[in-house]
Amino acid sequence: MIALDASRATVYALVAMRARVTPHATALDGAEGHFTYGELIARVVRIAADLAARGLTRGDRVAVISQNSVHYTMLQLAGAKLGLIIACQNWRLSASDLRYCVDLVDPALVVASARHMGIATEAAGDVPVALIDSFDARGNTECAAEPEDGIFIIHTSGTTGRPKAAVISHRAQIARMSALRLDIGILPGDGYISWAPMFHIGGTEHVMSTLMSGGPNVIVDGFDADAIIDALEAYPIGWLMLVPATIEPLIARIKERNPAIKGVRGVGCMAVLVPLSVVNEITTLVNAPYVNSFGATETGMPPLSGHIIPVGRAQDSLAKGLSILTELRLVGPDGRDVAPGEAGEAWVRGPTLFSGYWNAPEVNAKDFADGWFHMGDMFRLTERGYEFAGRSKYLIKSGGENIYPAEIERVLLADPRVADAIVVRKPDDRWGEVPVAVIARVDDTLTEDHVNEICAAELVSYKRPKGVVFVALDDLPRSVSGKILREVVEGMV
Numbered sequence: 001m002i003a004l005d006a007s008r009a010t011v012y013a014l015v016a017m018r019a020r021v022t023p024h025a026t027a028l029d030g031a032e033g034h035f036t037y038g039e040l041i042a043r044v045v046r047i048a049a050d051l052a053a054r055g056l057t058r059g060d061r062v063a064v065i066s067q068n069s070v071h072y073t074m075l076q077l078a079g080a081k082l083g084l085i086i087a088c089q090n091w092r093l094s095a096s097d098l099r100y101c102v103d104l105v106d107p108a109l110v111v112a113s114a115r116h117m118g119i120a121t122e123a124a125g126d127v128p129v130a131l132i133d134s135f136d137a138r139g140n141t142e143c144a145a146e147p148e149d150g151i152f153i154i155h156t157s158g159t160t161g162r163p164k165a166a167v168i169s170h171r172a173q174i175a176r177m178s179a180l181r182l183d184i185g186i187l188p189g190d191g192y193i194s195w196a197p198m199f200h201i202g203g204t205e206h207v208m209s210t211l212m213s214g215g216p217n218v219i220v221d222g223f224d225a226d227a228i229i230d231a232l233e234a235y236p237i238g239w240l241m242l243v244p245a246t247i248e249p250l251i252a253r254i255k256e257r258n259p260a261i262k263g264v265r266g267v268g269c270m271a272v273l274v275p276l277s278v279v280n281e282i283t284t285l286v287n288a289p290y291v292n293s294f295g296a297t298e299t300g301m302p303p304l305s306g307h308i309i310p311v312g313r314a315q316d317s318l319a320k321g322l323s324i325l326t327e328l329r330l331v332g333p334d335g336r337d338v339a340p341g342e343a344g345e346a347w348v349r350g351p352t353l354f355s356g357y358w359n360a361p362e363v364n365a366k367d368f369a370d371g372w373f374h375m376g377d378m379f380r381l382t383e384r385g386y387e388f389a390g391r392s393k394y395l396i397k398s399g400g401e402n403i404y405p406a407e408i409e410r411v412l413l414a415d416p417r418v419a420d421a422i423v424v425r426k427p428d429d430r431w432g433e434v435p436v437a438v439i440a441r442v443d444d445t446l447t448e449d450h451v452n453e454i455c456a457a458e459l460v461s462y463k464r465p466k467g468v469v470f471v472a473l474d475d476l477p478r479s480v481s482g483k484i485l486r487e488v489v490e491g492m493v
Helices: 002-006 011-021 037-053 070-082 095-105 114-124 170-184 201-212 225-234 244-257 276-286 361-367 405-413 448-458 486-490
Strands: 026-030 033-036 061-065 085-088 109-112 129-131 150-155 165-169 192-194 217-219 237-240 264-267 300-303 327-331 344-349 373-382 385-391 396-398 401-403 418-428 432-441 468-471
Touching: 011 037, 011 070, 011 170, 011 201, 026 037, 026 070, 033 037, 037 070, 061 070, 061 095, 061 114, 070 085, 070 150, 070 201, 070 217, 085 095, 095 114, 095 165, 109 114, 114 129, 150 170, 150 201, 165 170, 170 201, 170 237, 170 300, 192 201, 192 225, 192 237, 201 217, 217 225, 225 237, 225 244, 244 276, 264 276, 300 344, 327 373, 361 373, 385 405, 396 418, 396 432, 401 405, 405 418, 405 432, 405 448, 418 486, 432 448, 448 468
Parallel strands: 026 217, 061 085, 061 109, 085 150, 109 129, 192 217, 237 264, 432 468
Antiparallel strands: 026 033, 150 165, 327 344, 344 373, 373 385, 396 401, 418 432
């Protein structure tokens, strides 16, 4: 159809359009400099010309090993123009795991910052390596990307095996931008602070979304409370993305500095992993509701980020709301939808979905069976909304009963004496396995007896922890996104 050509939208084309409309507006602000939209696109054009001169063409992968910088974003946009797929690599991995991830995507080029050039050269093998800030050539190139072309590869955390390489397309990136803005109420011109590593979806995806909508992006090299507060004073922010481990340090620094915050539309993420008292405090300090989110690298902010918690009003139930642009089913082991109130696996369909895992046909066939993406996360639909029940692959079967750890964790995290908590399974001669609570305390007077009382008031007997382990907050192992690594904690008990 003739009309099909006119409907093709890609990320680079939409950012370039913002540069035509508002060339003098701030696009990127980082340690390497301040760039307007006009200056950004001028740089990106030169980077794209350099990449094309090296022989890279649509569909080629470029593996990137670098800390956060404006150069990283510029390279991503240049790749988006040419139809290249930028494979964002986790420089925190061991040398063998990093080499595995690079080999998996079979790149035509490896790009690295000076800081990470050593590990990049080792991981690249025979693949050419270039400095991330060295691209500069005259000439122009056509915008070669198509909507279903990959724009990024983001590796999953791989907590129970080798990381998988999730391919996010231009179509998915545009839909994710739209869904987030509709769910949270972000407006054109609202900015984003990219402090999470750019090999993570929180460091990359939302920068591109903000650029497509014409807002400023502040690029920070890792979590830095003062740099984040500086950005809050300089720009209006749409979503202040904070993971659980970063919220309390930021709270402490805000109290010390008492900044004049320009404005925030929404703050935080993953409310079920944060004590209610902390949710209420951060929302009050930045005067913004809490983003009661549930998404994934594979889905973006959907399927369940459609509910925000009003300022200072977090309650015992942190049930979630359906995101816009999302279809969702809760499905039992028999492949049928479960009844309301029963736990079922989240199956998702919609335009924000990724395009599958790179070079993993068997995994893709399984995870996309029946035309839906199977998340592996369990929820119950109740009168309050969708309540998280845990991972389908992490089920505690105690005496024939199914226990999802999230149900216990919700009760524990509602107590203000609990800084953080996770529930894991432990072998048991009588019951097969039992739940054990691992807790970091705010108040050291909290005892195991107190924990038992808390749980007895909310949970049936078989769901109550059969042991309590107290640890320091810093001793809880976490992924890049701030999630506690359940399988690692299990080995601690």
